[in-house]
Amino acid sequence: MPNPHAESFYERLDLATSASADEVRRAYRSMLRKYPPERHPEEFKRIREAYETLSNSESRHAYDTRPDPAVAGPLQRGMQALTTDDHATAERCFKQVLLIDPSMAYVRNLLGLAIAYQERFEQALEQFKQILTLPQAAAAWFGNAGHTYLKLERFEEARVAFETAAARAQDNPVSYYIGLADALCGLKRYREASHVLEKGILADGTVDFEDLDYFVKLLHVHIRSRRAEDVRHTLLRMQEIAADDEQRRLLAYKVGSLSRQLLHAELYDYAYATSVLARDLEPTDGDYDALSRLASLLHHKKSAEAEQLVAHHPSFGVGGWLQPTGFWLSGHLRDSQMYGGITPIKAAPGLATINGVGTRLYGRRDPDPENNSHTATLFFTVLFVPVFPIACYRVIETGSGQWRFLGKMPWSKFEKWYASVVTLGVISLVMMGSTGSSGSFASSGRRLVETPAPAYAPQTASADDYFQPGNQRAVTSFEPSSFEREALTRRRNEIERRYDELAALEEQLNEIDRKTDAIEAGASYISIEDPEYGRLIREYNRIVEDYNLQRGLLTTDAEALQRDIDAFNARLP
């Protein structure tokens, strides 16, 4: 026979695929007489292999339902690519498999995943939808579809998918319940979301550390729905679930990380409450204590003290867990100085002087080089001499005596004082003026609007918008698109700067790697006791921890930024 390996096990024994167990045995024996092992060892091996597989009902079933051998190669390569995050290759391989055998539903699920990992969520959904109607559809498939709907913010469909997944789950439904809670939050059905999570916590009859993921999500839900009392209550319950030091450490870290996110989102009261729990769980860890102090200071608007704390506490120093928070704070304080207290205006103020009498902008305070804006004061002038201030505005000078107004600013201390001193005098002047040239003054009431007409009504920021870390300012401006664009640009620049820092850390790691490799290459046996080697390894471990943390934070922030940019673009006409 030309290629004996190509024949099926049934062919080797000269059997029909419907053969009974008895027929299999008889066929084996008659083949054995034809090809006894002493004289035909290779034939015998093939017969025996076929017999061993077909004579056992389990292995026979596995053989009967085996995948087409042609798909084995691409399937294996695809799985391999999936584990190495090479999603494009995985996608290609799974597609090849499905070309050969389109009925392999579990491969279609993998294809959907590979596509979803590449953020092509709509296309991923197309794959998932094809298999969810099958009777054997697995819980995980619904779960994957649910997460994809979440990404697309199609919360109602996500909710249905996760509910089905949870109902079909064989063992651990945690991720489905959490997905369901996310979907319900998206639908702003916070009460139901917290019900789902409470159900998950109590599912196994005990409240313990295994419920940690539920609890953390529950905190999210309560914070998003602004239920401070529930947040406090949940934190109290969480305190109870850690059974040993290891669990306490892990719990503190989870809660501490959440607290840091909340702080960056300027939700200082929640940041404080959560950091206090972290601190109480790990009283010896200075990081959580520092975080709670900072949250408290910011909550009470003591920015100067906050700056002091950040400048001197080691947790905010180089390599400290709160170093990113330090960066955040300096950016935040600068922003609040430049833009703090900014309020939207409906229209630009009139800027006109007739015969030197009228209104005019003076001053150039808190310049922001990134968007060229500064704070200026609108004065009432007589003979071009500023007589008394009317209001402060954040403006961008666009040249030839024209300005773009971003918003109205509160008084600076000096202006407050100045305004109160000069008011009396101004009143007399006006009275004088009104007697002398009231007609001409009245004509100054004609507004010479030089800024674009307002296109965008001021908005109040919603709790959800606040919650997203990175979406720190929900301030709208008179000219919203330009202001937001500037803010987004600034955030992007900041993130790029952090990426550069990350790259520097990575380079440090590589450098240590090269050194340890050199030591390893030169020795047959190396001990961690070796002082230089040990130092390098410890150094590496220290940096890699920081690196991983920074990278994690950065990824979150970058994702948040991307979302905001997308939302911004979507709002543009």
Add this chain to the structure above:
Amino acid sequence: MIIGIDLGTSTSEVAVFRNGRAELVRDVPGSLGGILPSVVALNAKGKIDIGHDALQQLAIRPEMVVQEVKRIMGTGRTVRLGAVEYTPQEISAFILRRLREAAERCVGESINEAVITVPANFNDHQRRATQEAAELAGLRVRRLVNEPTAAAIAYGVARPQAEERLLVYDLGGGTLDVTVLELSEGILDVLASAGIAKLGGKDFDERLIGLLEKVTAGTPEYDLSTPRAQSRLRRAAQLAKVALSTKSTTDVLVEYLGLSGTGEPLHFEWELTRADFEAAIKDLVKSSLTTLDEALAAKGLSSTDIDSVLLVGGSTRIPLVRELVSSYFPGVPIRTDVSADEAVAMGAAILGGMESGDVSSEHTVLTDVSPHTFGIAVVGDSDGEEVSDLFDPVIQKNATIPRTGITTAFTRFDFQEAVHIRVFQGEASHCGDNLLITSFHHRMAPAPSGAEVRIEMSYNLSGTIDIVVTDVATNIQTTHHWRGGPGNLSAEQKAEARRRMAEQWTGATDHPDQPIPPAPSNPAEKPWERSDLWPSVSALHHHGVSRLDRLDGPTSSKVRGLLAELEGAAARDDRNALSAAEARLTDLLFDLD
């Protein structure tokens, strides 16, 4: 002809297959009806005595007698006959040569191939030592077969219509072997084997001697310190053991076991009951039952899945053994109808007939299982920690053979130049606890770490292993043949053994130290037959072979030697050597006419 030999711890037998059936060779000097005690002695004339002749020396010159040599086969230990040290291979060779010559006389032709039985759990060293013994005795081992399997063949052939699942319980002089097989109209499908390397009649003897020593200790005049007294006591114990298989009491009599105060010789005489004997050995026999568990568990069977139990081996004559085995298998017929001593040799002879083609596969087919697990050493990953020397099994114990198993490994380093393949035999998960049988290197094409290497291991019926290592990316292959261990004997030891064999042998006059023809790799076509040079000499060769059995000893050896030269030269494609051998053989045969 390929003969079948049961080389036992206490007795050995040879059988031949002719006229469509196996028959035991009865006329073996030193034997009783073909049952040859595995005992070798050096007599006063400096010649070798075997069997009962050797046993006779035991009472007078015990230091010149060797028994139970099988127990130290392949261990590297030696035995003494007087002042001279012998390897166990040499001692076994004397026994094998006696059996070969008896078979040659029986069938009237010269014999140089045999199927020899070994305990199922013999390891590679022990199997290799058995082959070396056979070589010294002028025999090439065509196949080593497990003793219980051989017994089952004899049983199965006698029942061509049988359709049953059979368990063979083989308790011999030195080892216990259990084999489970399916019997179906002449097809014997071995399912599993298990065994204990050191459990048998000799252990029962020791217990009985201990018992007798305790009794004699009550009389200080008995002197057991001399080897002679010890060996007489041992003999008495063996006789008593045999007697108690049929009687409930027996008298143990050892004469001249000391002197009384008055100088009169003292004889030891004591009545031993079966109950005393059974009490002394019960724990040993019971320990054999765990081996039954093991053999059944290997294929997920229980005692109720067995249709018949076959008892083989001299020690299964002990009533207590039968009792315990039959209580393990309630309601299952216990068969003793193959002769316990003869069945193994007969089965081996039938297998010899199967190997030579004398037994048709229409009539009988045997499948066998691997006696051990074979695999390679790999570096494993345990929670990110590298663990070296992990055992990766490729051919499992009790897997039907011949068999090819495949495993895959990956290179550890970038541009790794070679992989070191180390082949182990054993059941431990760590290679250090298994037996290294061979190792070699396979060169790799330069590639980043993680390059795939496929290792294909084929276990052949002859007990040899072929290993093919493939660099999957480039398809570069290394083939390694393992033909059994390097052997335990050095070239000098072999030469010395041959010299002594010639000097001390008292049997027939031929010289088994002639080289044995090299083993054919394929029974259907011998390697020299593939040579382009072969057709020119095949007629001469055929003629020489046909003349062999009509020649006297020395001439026959010469002809055999030249035939082997002819074959070797052709296999090597060595034209000069071939024509030289051709010329000499032609001359020799021509001169005979």
